Amino acid sequence: MLHAFLFMKRLLLSFLVFTQSGLFAQNPATEQPCLFDALNPPATLRAAEARISAAVAQLKSSNATENSDDIRLIPVVVHVIHNGGSENISKAQIERQIEILNEDFGKLPGTPGDGAGVDTRVRFCLANTDPQGRCTDGIVRLKTPLTTHQPVDRASLKNLSFWDNTRYLNIYVVKTISNGVGGYSSFPYAPPEEDGLVVRHNLFGDSGTAAAAGGRTATHEIGHWLGLYHTFNGGCGQDTCSDGDYVCDTPPAANPNFTCNLNVNSCGNDNPNLPDQVRNYMDYTPDDCKSIFTQGQKDRITATLDTVRTHIWTPDNVVVTGCDSAYMEPPVCLVVADFVTLTPQVCLEGIVYFIDRSLNSATSWQWLFPGGMPATSTLQNPTITYDTLGTFSVTLIATNANGSDTLFLENYVQVTEPGIGQSLPFSANFDDGVFPPTGAEIYNPDLGIHWELDSLAAHSPPYAARIDNLVNVNYGTRDEIVLPFLNLSTSNPDSALSLIFWWAYARSDPNYSDELIVQISKDCGVNYTNILTKSGNALVTGPTQTTPFIPTAAQWRKATVNLFQYRTEEYVKIRFVNVTDGGNRLYLDDIQIDGGLVTGTIEPERAAFPVRIFPNPAFELVRVQTEAGWNEPIHIRVFDTLGRLLRDYGPDPGKTLDLAGLPAGLIFSKSNQPDR
Ligand SMILES: [Zn+2]
Numbered sequence: 001m002l003h004a005f006l007f008m009k010r011l012l013l014s015f016l017v018f019t020q021s022g023l024f025a026q027n028p029a030t031e032q033p034c035l036f037d038a039l040n041p042p043a044t045l046r047a048a049e050a051r052i053s054a055a056v057a058q059l060k061s062s063n064a065t066e067n068s069d070d071i072r073l074i075p076v077v078v079h080v081i082h083n084g085g086s087e088n089i090s091k092a093q094i095e096r097q098i099e100i101l102n103e104d105f106g107k108l109p110g111t112p113g114d115g116a117g118v119d120t121r122v123r124f125c126l127a128n129t130d131p132q133g134r135c136t137d138g139i140v141r142l143k144t145p146l147t148t149h150q151p152v153d154r155a156s157l158k159n160l161s162f163w164d165n166t167r168y169l170n171i172y173v174v175k176t177i178s179n180g181v182g183g184y185s186s187f188p189y190a191p192p193e194e195d196g197l198v199v200r201h202n203l204f205g206d207s208g209t210a211a212a213a214g215g216r217t218a219t220h221e222i223g224h225w226l227g228l229y230h231t232f233n234g235g236c237g238q239d240t241c242s243d244g245d246y247v248c249d250t251p252p253a254a255n256p257n258f259t260c261n262l263n264v265n266s267c268g269n270d271n272p273n274l275p276d277q278v279r280n281y282m283d284y285t286p287d288d289c290k291s292i293f294t295q296g297q298k299d300r301i302t303a304t305l306d307t308v309r310t311h312i313w314t315p316d317n318v319v320v321t322g323c324d325s326a327y328m329e330p331p332v333c334l335v336v337a338d339f340v341t342l343t344p345q346v347c348l349e350g351i352v353y354f355i356d357r358s359l360n361s362a363t364s365w366q367w368l369f370p371g372g373m374p375a376t377s378t379l380q381n382p383t384i385t386y387d388t389l390g391t392f393s394v395t396l397i398a399t400n401a402n403g404s405d406t407l408f409l410e411n412y413v414q415v416t417e418p419g420i421g422q423s424l425p426f427s428a429n430f431d432d433g434v435f436p437p438t439g440a441e442i443y444n445p446d447l448g449i450h451w452e453l454d455s456l457a458a459h460s461p462p463y464a465a466r467i468d469n470l471v472n473v474n475y476g477t478r479d480e481i482v483l484p485f486l487n488l489s490t491s492n493p494d495s496a497l498s499l500i501f502w503w504a505y506a507r508s509d510p511n512y513s514d515e516l517i518v519q520i521s522k523d524c525g526v527n528y529t530n531i532l533t534k535s536g537n538a539l540v541t542g543p544t545q546t547t548p549f550i551p552t553a554a555q556w557r558k559a560t561v562n563l564f565q566y567r568t569e570e571y572v573k574i575r576f577v578n579v580t581d582g583g584n585r586l587y588l589d590d591i592q593i594d595g596g597l598v599t600g601t602i603e604p605e606r607a608a609f610p611v612r613i614f615p616n617p618a619f620e621l622v623r624v625q626t627e628a629g630w631n632e633p634i635h636i637r638v639f640d641t642l643g644r645l646l647r648d649y650g651p652d653p654g655k656t657l658d659l660a661g662l663p664a665g666l667i668f669s670k671s672n673q674p675d676r
Helices: 008-025 042-061 091-106 151-160 216-225 295-307 315-320
Strands: 072-082 122-126 139-143 169-174 183-185 197-200 345-347 350-353 364-368 383-386 390-400 403-416 426-428 441-443 452-454 464-468 478-482 498-505 515-521 529-535 557-562 573-579 585-593 611-619 621-626 635-639 645-650 656-658 667-671
Touching: 042 295, 072 091, 072 151, 072 315, 091 122, 091 216, 151 169, 151 197, 169 216, 183 216, 197 216, 345 350, 498 515, 529 557, 573 585
Parallel strands: 072 122, 072 139, 072 169, 169 197, 345 403
Antiparallel strands: 183 197, 350 383, 364 390, 390 403, 426 585, 441 478, 452 464, 464 585, 478 573, 498 557, 498 585, 515 529, 515 573, 611 621, 621 656, 635 645, 635 667
16 A cells, blocks of 8 residues: 555645634623624614604604693513523612613603703503513513623524513613623614613613622613614714714714713714714714713604604503502512423423522422422422423422412423434535435525525526525524534444535624524434624625625635534534624535545645645545646555555545445545555
8 A cells, every 4th residue: 555544644734734723713802882883783773763663754844832742651671581690689679770761751840860961751550461461570680691791692692581562661681791792782673573672780870790880871871772873973974964873963073982082082073063862872982971862862862752762752662561650560560470481392301491480489389290390399490301392381380478379381491312324425405406304304484585596696506595684684583504413423323524615704794794604413402502693804705895795616614613522412403693783795605514424634644656646534425636747657545543444446546435334434545556
């Protein structure tokens, strides 16, 4: 054997390169008070702006006496997302935040909110009645690790707990938000599942865990929720009314202000040339600096309530949510049993994490889990294993000193048999025009823009998969390509095991990026682990453009994800997740899991025998390339790791070797002799 080689060295090298690029993919940690701009890209805002601006114009043109200046009361529900720590803030701290909102939006005399601005006529009330008409204090508490919050999980927060957003303002209090963010909010016209705001617990109110704060993060975020931009939106801009923050009486600001310097005047294009309004709630200045909503901002808030958020403040809704002045709160609200799980469907032996979300301070819990192990529990948040096939009901009896309440959910948990997945190798190159590929599924929860077949650009023509984030305005929603269940144990145990695919992507704005996440589940799709995450510069393969991105051949990139730790799993699910943020088109092509049909070469030996066999790792086909001027025959044989001859491609194998039918883990020999 003149030149025999194993693939491993080369493959290890590939893996190291991948790991390093993974590090580069991480964004630098940047402290920012508010994530509004990052999560509400220009396309969304443009669409909403046209409608809000029209409403503001109508408001100003109508006779002032026709404009009601009545108080508009917004019922609020606060979902405290905690994991048992101090982020499980007190009712007093929450009530104090509601007071601060009313001081700020009402310019209440004698409070820090009584600044040089106006009374917006908006007020807030912790709901006294829940969506089912039951007495409540307007606070829902849930214990989950999701309290360490990443904005990409914001849909999960809302799956855990969400009250009809045409009747309640949903506020989520969490322990942390990634990158030190203080809070963020949706903008008017966002889809319902995006609606509401998320605020860090130690900025919520000015007491308890937020004793060092002034409670203005929520004031600022609700400003966004009511249609306001940052005062520095668009920098100095061209016009102080019709761009920037679209409010005439807030002087333009070139950048966020982080200190309460009243003399800063970052823009000279306003007339009269006024300093930056650092006291405005919509700047980034400290809480104790802020005290102003202007008349122009009030007009936008009123227009938003007149055109988008039209039901939430109506007298009818104020009554049914228990926020009217006639509402007589019962002496004590009775306990209301309630629970949720994010994973009601599991495989045999699957684990279900039940989360109590009973209202009104339950103090003990009695659970019944027919079909589960254990079959009963008195824990608040039990973890139950299901080792019997079928569909099972769950009962929770929640109790406190005032009584008990029972919630019975029939057929709530579904337990299915884990199967044996499809054998390797797996490939999806989309080229047969069948979409989704046989056995795969598309997940399109918003029934909007979704993964589809694309024939304009493909890594391997004629087709690739593509999702059009350029026209997708449901920011934050997930769209998935879910591969069929795979049996990774059919890979060669001695071989590497990798998921390989090609992608292409461009942005529409340098500040925003969609996200590609690849996840794997080894428990029938109950829990997923991220095995690759790309966004921003790590995802980009083409230039930023506001026209549809159609990649050239050179704008495709290859990803290799090591699956070695999953090689004994017989039933895994892998999914490709696009989280849209109004960027541009994302393409996928040539997805493959080789299962061990891996080839390689040892480069230093090329000088002695200048033949390359590539790519490495390879799948189905490899190419044979000799250096220019080499005219002798090339004899290629394939051996297994024990040295047994598997296939002899002969002295003239051509430029392409078909590996079909060969097991994983190959050793190639190449020589210019007919024998070894
Ligand atoms: Zn903001």
